[in-house]
Amino acid sequence: MRAKSWLWVLIVSHALVSVKAHAQCSSVRDDFLRFRSNTALTPLQGSQYALALRKRWQDCRLPTDSSLVRLTILTGDYLRKQANYKVANQYYQQAIQLANLNATSQKLIPQANYLLGTTYLFDNNPAQAKAAFLKALEYSVRHTDTRKWGVLSYINLAYLSYSQGDYQQALAYVETGIDITRKQPDEALLAPLLREKTNALYALGRYTEGAATALEMIRVAQQAHITNLGQYYLILADIQSRLNQPAAAIRAYQMAASHYRSANDSSQEAFVLTNLGFLFYMQKAYQQAIKQYQQALAIQKNRYSRARLFDNLAACWWQTGEFDKALQTYQQGLLAIPIGFNKREINQNPAPQSIRNALRKEFLLTLIQDKADTWLDYAKATNNQNRLQQALSTYEVADQMIDFMRWDHTGQQSKLYWRQKTRSMYERAIETCYLLNDAKQAFHFLEKSRAVLLADKLNELGARQQLSPQLAAQEQRLREAVTNHQNKLADLSPDSSQYAQVQAEFLARQDSLDTFLKELESSNPTYYRYKYDNQTVSFTDLQQSLKKQESSFVTYFVGDSSLYVMGITADKAMLRKYAVGDYKQALRPFAQLLGNPDQLSKRTKFNTFLSVSNQLYRLLLAPLALPQGRIAVAPDGFFIPFDALSRSANQPDYALNDYAFSYAYSATLLLKNKPKGNRLPSFRPIDFMGVAPVEFAPASGQVMLSGSDVALRSIANRFTSPTVLTHTAATRQAFQRDVANHSIILLFTHANADSTDQEPVLYFADSTLQLSELGDGALPNAQLVALAACKTGIGTYQIGEGVFSLARGFSALGVPSILTTLWNVQNQATYQLTDFFYQYLDQGLPKDLALQRAKQDWLKKADGANQLPNYWAGLIIVGSTEPLARTTPTVWGLILMLVIITGTGGWWLLNRQRSRLKS
Secondary structure: HHHHHHHHHHHHHHHHHHHHHHHHHHHHHHHHHHHHOOOOOOOOHHHHHHHHHHHHHHHHHOOOOOHHHHHHHHHHHHHHHOOHHHHHHHHHHHHHHHOOOHHHHHHHHHHHHHHHHHHHHOOOHHHHHHHHHHHHHHHHHHHHHHHHHHHHHHHHHHHHHHHHHHHHHHHHHHHHHHHHHOOOOOHHHHHHHHHHHHHHHHHHHOOOHHHHHHHHHHHHHOOOOOOOOHHHHHHHHHHHHHHHOOOOOOOOHHHHHHHHHHHOOOOHHHHHHHHHHHHHHHHHOOHHHHHHHHHHHHHHHOOOHHHHHHHHHHHHHHOOOHHHHHHHHHHHHHHHHHOOOOOOOOOOOOOHHHOOOOOOHHHHHHHHHHHHHHHHHHHHOOOHHHHHHHHHHHHHHHHHHHHHHHHOOHHHHHHHHHHOOOOOHHHHHHHHHHHHOOOOHHHHHHHHOOOOOHHHHHHHHHHOOOOOOOHHHHHHHHHHHHHHHHHHHHHHOOOOOOOHHHHHHHHHHHHHHHHHHHHHHHHHHHHHHHHOOOOOOOHHHHHHHHHHHEEEEEEEOOOOOOEEEEEOOOEEEEEEEEEHHHHHHHHHHHHHOOOOOHHHHHHHHHHHHHHHHHHHHHHHHHHHHOOOOOEEEEOOOOOOHHOOOOOOOOOOOHHOEEEEEEEEEHHHHHHHHHOHHHHHHOOOOEEEEEEOOOOOOOHOOOOOOOOOHHHHHHHHHHOOEEEEEEEEHHHHHHHHHHHHOOEEEOOOOEOOOOOOOOOOEEOOOOOOOHHHOOOOOOOOOOEEEEOOOOOOOOEEOOOEEEEHHHHHHHOOOOOOOOEEOOOOOOOOHHHHHHHHHHHHHOOOHHHHHHHHHHHHHHHHHOHHHHHHHHHHHEEEEEEEOOOOOOHHHHHHHHHHHHHHHEEEEEEHHHHHHHHHHOO
């Protein structure tokens, strides 16, 4: 009986425990709902309760649903508020995994990814932050009710791009977010989007547009009942300051300071004081600026912001001639930035590798560049060589920084922006070398100041040749996906319902490609070495090449105040400096008259031409005293036809008589981009393709090129088995199909190469071809492309990069030599000059000498207006001048003869042996 009682007690006790446990489990969800709405918990209390609630959920074996996902996200939130970022990220990642297990929970994935990205951002991990934000975008496109997290991700992606100096990319992200938000208005989201847009426009120097956006931003923020408008008024004031509206700017700064003081935000108030100080600095009120900067330093805690303050304060000392104080203050700025630099001596600079991964590279670059400029001015004021050396070593660090910043940027516009922004640094660096009489180092800076984007393009082209077929195919697929989405986006109106989604998909594809390329840097070191090859050709290597070719080299830099011209031969180098005004004053009429034969044919205008032509000759060529013969020219900006420079101001005495000129985008590219032999041996001496449509589709609006087919066939007859496309056979498709197999390509056609907003276009009988449609690696065998069309060497000039022309486009495809034109050339003259040119090429002459002889022959036979340089000087050779590489028929004949002899001898010996056996 007693045993039964105990059994009964156990049963009742177990039942009571089960009832209690059931009651606890049934209350888990209610407890979670109360927990979600409780905003009074501290971060520590919240994280402890969240962890306990998750344990109860697991103990009760409740299902994995959206409530558990939300609880997991909330756990991460409380941990993030405690700055426990790594553990917080684990919970966000777990929330993403749980959400993927349940279809109804997947709409929480954008939120979890967004929060994951912000935590990475707080943890100073921008690469992983970007990846998380892009994931949030990817899922928010699928779930339209999660739009908020996608828009917030765009805001943060814009901030990340802005922080890395990629302002064009920041603008692209934020514009997409604005498009989405305007369709379903939400002032609380639109205001920060407009803020990021204003920041990007300001950084890009688009101040008028930025001011209008800033005013809309403040209006929207007020409608959203945002109380602290300090940051909004601050950026408005900055833009008004740049627009030279000091009174309006001061009012806006005062509004910003008032908002920050009300919010007890001393760090942001320091920003206002910093920028107000800069306004006084621009007005040359240096003492007032110093006062503002010192007040800001007293309350500013952010290390990057303090670095900026030290830089601005140092600039005031610099401008007032207190150089030592300025240099000490720059050093304080460098010490403020968290890169591990701890040298207090003013002659010490950070190692370039230590600054590669810095977040705000633009702050560092400004500090280092301003420090170098101060050393230079200090040296000039005191005539001190040691200080000049300090300036030079500091410019070298700034130059390496620019490389790192360029690698960070994916958009061409952002790269061009930084090329323009750093232009003055290269001018000052070259000036330092000039004062030190250091031609070799000046040559380095001259090289680094030009055609860097073209070098990047060719580096990438060489890099991809190092990839395995699988990786190359993967890259090709990624690039095609980018191109397809880009084309799809171009076909949509920005107002269409699909536009935002397609734009988001395009950005995701672009970032997938960028991620793939980044991975290749570590997995394929040869690829990395090619892509990030920032080495310029050494001075010694250039001189050795010049000695081998019996040639000279001329390069020049057109600065804001000075023109620097350098001449290099096999055994010496000369660097000259002139006032840039003299150069610009002569260049303008020189270029205008060359492009206008009707004007140049008038005696008075021709006399003007001879005068300015001689002035340019005395600036660019005469002082260098180069020996007669071959000269390669690396210009700064537009190509100048050196052939047409006259040694006399009174009568035509052209440099063509003594020099064979060719042109290069830089010495580095000239020596790197050598001609390549055919991939497969051929019995043909040279593979030639010629294209002459003669007539064009009526819709193209292009005039007929009469006689171009006759001229083409005359040239083609010099080759053993040419491919000739004329009239209706000269189609775009036929050209694309056959061009890869040829070494020599001649195009007698029209081209548009001077548009500011479109890439160069070639015209065929049926349609047009944009150069990008050829694709990388489309011309693997090309030694020479002759563009006998109008203005193929003309294009949009980009400061620090040169002219984006059709000729440059072919160079970017890896073609080592381009024959191109500089203005609307006269057809018959071009046909005849091209025929002469190929005649001398056929004799084995280098390309520059062949073109010189062709022009000299023209001048011997021409009379009247045909003697004017409009007719003959516009045809130039860009790139390698080596003779055409050809498979010598004699060599192949010897090989064939050897095969025949060997075969015949073997047959004779075999038959003789058989005869012996038979006997």
